[in-house]
Amino acid sequence: xxxxxxxxxxxxxxxxxxxxxxxxxxxxxxxxxxxxxxxxxxxxxxxxxxxxxxxxxxxxxxxxxxxxxxxxxxxxxxxxxxxxxxxxxxxxxxxxxxxxxxxxxxxxxxxxxxxxxxxxxxxxxxxxxxxxxxxxxxxxxxxxxxxxxxxxxxxxxxxxxxxxxxxxxxxxxxxxxxxxxxxxxxxxxxxxxxxxxxxxxxxxxxxxxxxxxxxxxxxxxxxxxxxxxxxxxxxxxxxxxxxxxxxxxxxxxxxxxxxxxxxxxxxxxxxxxxxxxxxxxxxxxxxxxxxxxxxxxxxxxxxxxxxxxxxxxxxxxxxxxxxxxxxxxxxxxxx
Amino acid sequence: xxxxxxxxxxxxxxxxxxxxxxxxxxxxxxxxxxxxxxxxxxxxxxxxxxxxxxxxxxxxxxxxxxxxxxxxxxxxxxxxxxxxxxxxxxxxxxxxxxxxxxxxxxxxxxxxxxxxxxxxxxxxxxxxxxxxxxxxxxxxxxxxxxxxxxxxxxxxxxxxxxxxxxxxxxxxxxxxxxxxxxxxxxxxxxxxxxxxxxxxxxx
Amino acid sequence: xxxxxxxxxxxxxxxxxxxxxxxxxxxxxxxxxxxxxxxxxxxxxxxxxxxxxxxxxxxxxxxxxxxxxxxxxxxxxxxxxxxxxxxxxxxxxxxxxxxxxxxxxxxxxxxxxxxxxxxxxxxxxxxxxxxxxxxxxxxxxxxxxxxxxxxxxxxxxxxxxxxxxxxxxxxxxxxxxxxxxxxxxxxxxxxxxxxxxxxxxxxx
Numbered sequence: 001x002x003x004x005x006x007x008x009x010x011x012x013x014x015x016x017x018x019x020x021x022x023x024x025x026x027x028x029x030x031x032x033x034x035x036x037x038x039x040x041x042x043x044x045x046x047x048x049x050x051x052x053x054x055x056x057x058x059x060x061x062x063x064x065x066x067x068x069x070x071x072x073x074x075x076x077x078x079x080x081x082x083x084x085x086x087x088x089x090x091x092x093x094x095x096x097x098x099x100x101x102x103x104x105x106x107x108x109x110x111x112x113x114x115x116x117x118x119x120x121x122x123x124x125x126x127x128x129x130x131x132x133x134x135x136x137x138x139x140x141x142x143x144x145x146x147x148x149x150x151x152x153x154x155x156x157x158x159x160x161x162x163x164x165x166x167x168x169x170x171x172x173x174x175x176x177x178x179x180x181x182x183x184x185x186x187x188x189x190x191x192x193x194x195x196x197x198x199x200x201x202x203x204x205x206x207x208x209x210x211x212x213x214x215x216x217x218x219x220x221x222x223x224x225x226x227x228x229x230x231x232x233x234x235x236x237x238x239x240x241x242x243x244x245x246x247x248x249x250x251x252x253x254x255x256x257x258x259x260x261x262x263x264x265x266x267x268x269x270x271x272x273x274x275x276x277x278x279x280x281x282x283x284x285x286x287x288x289x290x291x292x293x294x295x296x297x298x299x300x301x302x303x304x305x306x307x308x309x310x311x312x313x314x315x316x317x318x319x320x321x322x323x324x325x326x327x328x329x330x331x332x333x334x335x
Numbered sequence: 336x337x338x339x340x341x342x343x344x345x346x347x348x349x350x351x352x353x354x355x356x357x358x359x360x361x362x363x364x365x366x367x368x369x370x371x372x373x374x375x376x377x378x379x380x381x382x383x384x385x386x387x388x389x390x391x392x393x394x395x396x397x398x399x400x401x402x403x404x405x406x407x408x409x410x411x412x413x414x415x416x417x418x419x420x421x422x423x424x425x426x427x428x429x430x431x432x433x434x435x436x437x438x439x440x441x442x443x444x445x446x447x448x449x450x451x452x453x454x455x456x457x458x459x460x461x462x463x464x465x466x467x468x469x470x471x472x473x474x475x476x477x478x479x480x481x482x483x484x485x486x487x488x489x490x491x492x493x494x495x496x497x498x499x500x501x502x503x504x505x506x507x508x509x510x511x512x513x514x515x516x517x518x519x520x521x522x523x524x525x526x527x528x529x530x531x532x533x534x535x536x537x538x
Numbered sequence: 539x540x541x542x543x544x545x546x547x548x549x550x551x552x553x554x555x556x557x558x559x560x561x562x563x564x565x566x567x568x569x570x571x572x573x574x575x576x577x578x579x580x581x582x583x584x585x586x587x588x589x590x591x592x593x594x595x596x597x598x599x600x601x602x603x604x605x606x607x608x609x610x611x612x613x614x615x616x617x618x619x620x621x622x623x624x625x626x627x628x629x630x631x632x633x634x635x636x637x638x639x640x641x642x643x644x645x646x647x648x649x650x651x652x653x654x655x656x657x658x659x660x661x662x663x664x665x666x667x668x669x670x671x672x673x674x675x676x677x678x679x680x681x682x683x684x685x686x687x688x689x690x691x692x693x694x695x696x697x698x699x700x701x702x703x704x705x706x707x708x709x710x711x712x713x714x715x716x717x718x719x720x721x722x723x724x725x726x727x728x729x730x731x732x733x734x735x736x737x738x739x740x741x742x
Binding site: 106127153156157288291292294295296297298299300301 | 574575578606609610613698701702704705706708709
């Protein structure tokens with residue numbers, strides 16, 4: 001199986017060009033707070049997109065009037081626009097808020113509306129649906145579906161997570177070990193995802209990303225070693241490594257689930273479905289890799305030596321590249 | 336080992352069928368509305384005319400009676416010749432007496448099943464092919480305006496194939512004596528219906 | 539062997555270019571936005587465009603019917619040729635209005651239905667030619683959208699599709715399963731014929 005997993009790397013590298021940096025892009029957020037009967041406070045946080053101001057704009061309904069002077073503040077990771085509007089006595093129910101320019105990006109925007117009576121509405125605008133509708137309570141399955149999709153999205157975009165899983169697949173031998181390894185990775189990242197989302201612990205993003213890159217770098221030599229028939233702690237107990245680094249990756253997943261201002265009651269529900277989405281995406285990836293490996297065996301493909309050595313070196317060198325890149329970012333952030 | 340491979344095959348075909356049915360649905364969800372509906376129209380069309388349905392099933396039944404290799408030569412030949420007929424229709428080449436031809440096809444194919452006639456393979460293939468032209472000409476060209484020709488054709492071809500499949504599946508009862516009799520009865524029914532269609536076409 | 543392959547490609551390129559020059563038309567491509575970047579957009583385009591997906595699957599079915607060695611050939615030549623055609627297409631100006639894809643429906647469909655054996659180099663040439671043609675049309679279609687990254691995504695998806703499907707077909711044992719594949723091939727050929735018909739009807 002291992003020798004046949006080789007070409008997946010080639011495929012992965014195709015994805016890398018398009019999505020490598022994607023993981024570091026933060027979601028945007030729009031907060032609407034009701035001040036009086038017809039006045040609302042609006043805060044639009046547009047994340048910095050690949051080092052530039054975000055291409056998406058905020059377009060409010062036309063009959064809303066801005067009161068006072070809108071402000072714009074630049075932060076390290078986002079630009080924050082703030083204004084107060086008056087609806088002119090009309091209801092905001094069913095109003096559409098648009099984000100022109102979002103379709104050209106890979107950013108999701110969380111929209112949160114808090115009313116005077118304390119009720120909260122949350123929705124998400126995304127590149128495929130660049131608008132958000134303000135309305136009352138949503139049925140539970142709408143929320144569930146939303147976060148499921150978000151989690152699925154997040155893992156498929158997170159090339160670093162997928163590469164780590166691929167590294168594990170290249171090391172494990174046999175079905176039982178595969179099952180153990182994938183399960184312990186899942187359990188571990190679920191734990192930290194929950195801890196981070198529920199607010200018990202927090203990992204600052206730049207060092208976290210560097211650490212995740214380091215976990216991939218760590219797997220590279222292990223893949224090569226296991227291919228050469230040598231053994232090590234990782235090769236004998238891959239599930240142990242999967243668990244340890246899984247804890248790290250869980251914090252990474254948490255960065256995709258922005259919970260700023262999410263109502264406490266909705267949090268566990270959103271967390272659950274986001275996690276289910278992540279697991280689903282991971283299962284799809286593992287399944288695809290295994291089926292592909294089976295196909296290569298069925299077609300009796302004999303890989304040349306260099307191609308057999310490729311996966312280990314790819315995992316290792318990409319891990320190294322990311323580690324350096326992210327450490328530089330980390331240093332830049334410190335000074 | 337053998338058991339395991341049979342298991343694998345079952346899963347494989349199950350997945351294939353699941354894909355087969357799930358994929359058009361997702362296409363429909365994404366391709367522009369007016370276009371996508373073409374697939375549904377095409378899928379439904381062969382079922383809309385009883386004459387067509389009966390003739391298709393008769394092809395499957397006859398193939399099942401004849402056994403290998405007619406069992407698969409007929410369903411392989413039919414869609415291709417049928418699309419040739421449809422192409423004639425699309426190019427505007429007229430075909431006289433279409434309704435009569437279809438009715439006669441039901442009579443003859445039903446008659447073949449009734450009599451369990453076993454002609455030489457190429458004769459059977461030519462007979463089926465000849466009528467396939469009529470069916471294609473009559474049904475393959477009825478695309479509502481604004482719909483995608485390709486999606487309509489896909490639906491149309493797939494639905495026709497499914498009808499053959501139903502005929503072949505029904506034909507598997509051929510291995511029992513009672514089943515043989517039932518098949519011939521079905522042939523008689525199809526032929527009789529063919530006469531009704533013929534009467535309608537002429538009158 | 540190399541000569542035949544080259545000749546095949548040259549012939550095909552000639553057909554494409556002359557058709558493109560004779561029949562310029564608007565590029566009526568439906569681009570898909572997955573919201574996950576250009577690579578996934580390309581994959582989405584492939585999966586939701588029956589004109590491309592059906593012949594790709596048909597090619598994989600045919601390769602599988604032919605056996606392991608052709609399966610391996612198709613696995614590498616077909617996606618690469620598609621990518622190559624795609625990059626040529628990115629630079630092309632006009633979309634040929636004749637449904638060139640109908641030709642691959644027809645050709646590959648008939649080959650499957652007849653379960654025809656081809657010499658190894660002819661088979662490789664066929665895979666390359668079909669790949670280049672579809673890639674070329676994809677390149678034109680994706681120019682305004684995902685572009686080259688989309689083409690990479692398509693290539694990756696094709697690789698996976700061809701690997702899995704041809705491996706499945708190769709490992710099919712009961713004789714009736716081959717027949718099912720051949721029937722499917724006849725359906726594909728029928729679709730190709732109908733596509734040509736619709737083109738002349740002006741409703742393609």
